[in-house]
Amino acid sequence: MTKRISNTKRFFMMNPIVQFFKFIYLSIKIMFIVAGGHGGTREIGY
Amino acid sequence: MVSIQYDLGHLLILGAQLNCTIKSLEHGKNCNRKSPNDTDITPSPPRTGMPSRMTAKLVANNIIDSINNKKESRHHKGSMGNMGAACIASAGYGATKGSGVSITTFPIVPDYIKYPDTQGRALDRTFGEIGLAGHWLKLMLHYAFIYKAKMKPFWYLIPE
Numbered sequence: 172m173t174k175r176i177s178n179t180k181r182f183f184m185m186n187p188i189v190q191f192f193k194f195i196y197l198s199i200k201i202m203f204i205v206a207g208g209h210g211g212t213r214e215i216g217y
Numbered sequence: 218m219v220s221i222q223y224d225l226g227h228l229l230i231l232g233a234q235l236n237c238t239i240k241s242l243e244h245g246k247n248c249n250r251k252s253p254n255d256t257d258i259t260p261s262p263p264r265t266g267m268p269s270r271m272t273a274k275l276v277a278n279n280i281i282d283s284i285n286n287k288k289e290s291r292h293h294k295g296s297m298g299n300m301g302a303a304c305i306a307s308a309g310y311g312a313t314k315g316s317g318v319s320i321t322t323f324p325i326v327p328d329y330i331k332y333p334d335t336q337g338r339a340l341d342r343t344f345g346e347i348g349l350a351g352h353w354l355k356l357m358l359h360y361a362f363i364y365k366a367k368m369k370p371f372w373y374l375i376p377e
Contacts, residue, residue, distance in 0.1 A: 184348040187313060194350035197319055198357070204301040204321045204342045206376035210271045211300025211324070212293070 267302050268325055270377040271295055297325040301342055305355040308347065317351025320344070 176184070183189050250258040263269060275293045282290035301323035309316035321344055327337025335343075365375045 184316060185314070187349060190349040190353070193346070193348060194353050197346060197350055197354055201303045201319065201321055201354070202376055204323055205267055205303050207301065208299070210267070210274075210295070210377060211297070212271065212275060212295040 262297060263302070263325065266304070267377045268297060268300060271300060274377075298328045300325050305351055305358065307352060307355060309352065312353075312356075313349070315352035316347060316349060317353075317355050318345060318347045319351040319354055 252258055262272065272295070275295050278293040279290055282292055301321060302325050303319065303321045306318045306320070307315070308318055321342060323339045323342035324337075329337045331337075332339055361375050365372045
């Protein structure tokens with residue numbers, strides 16, 4: 172059976188230092204996607 | 218009892234509007250889709266998570282307007298064709314050994330006109346990431362939503 176997650180990928184997945192910065196990046200990115208434009212209730216154009 | 222009926226009525230109206238919006242977005246102007254057996258095919262809007270919260274918020278705002286103005290108001294509107302959603306699924310446990318998958322999709326209802334080459338999604342806002350950060354994110358959201366539900370100071374600043 173082939174390995175689905177490579178060792179390099181797993182290292183980055185589980186490295187707390189790398190993941191800390193990713194955590195901040197993802198928090199901001201997800202907030203902009205979900206909450207942007209008041210949650211999609213502004214400028215809907217209909 | 219009257220107020221409950223009033224709420225349900227608005228919810229049903231909004232649900233019907235959403236159904237129609239979804240159908241019209243997906244299939245042009247056709248709002249009455251049926252199978253060859255004459256069964257209604259009606260895709261329903263999401264009833265959990267962030268989109269349901271936005272629905273409830275809009276309905277509540279319309280009810281407030283209706284009560285204040287003493288006439289029916291549908292001023293507050295939202296479209297799932299213009300709304301993003303996020304999902305974080307745990308794939309392990311523990312603060313250092315856990316793992317989580319963060320997935321977002323934008324828009325919830327694919328818009329084939331705006332994004333014709335990407336199956337109706339904006340690819341810069343539709344992604345999936347796996348790792349320890351997702352696990353921490355889920356934990357953070359857990360506490361954030363409990364804080365919001367308890368309506369503690371500045372609860373309204375926490376997004377859905």
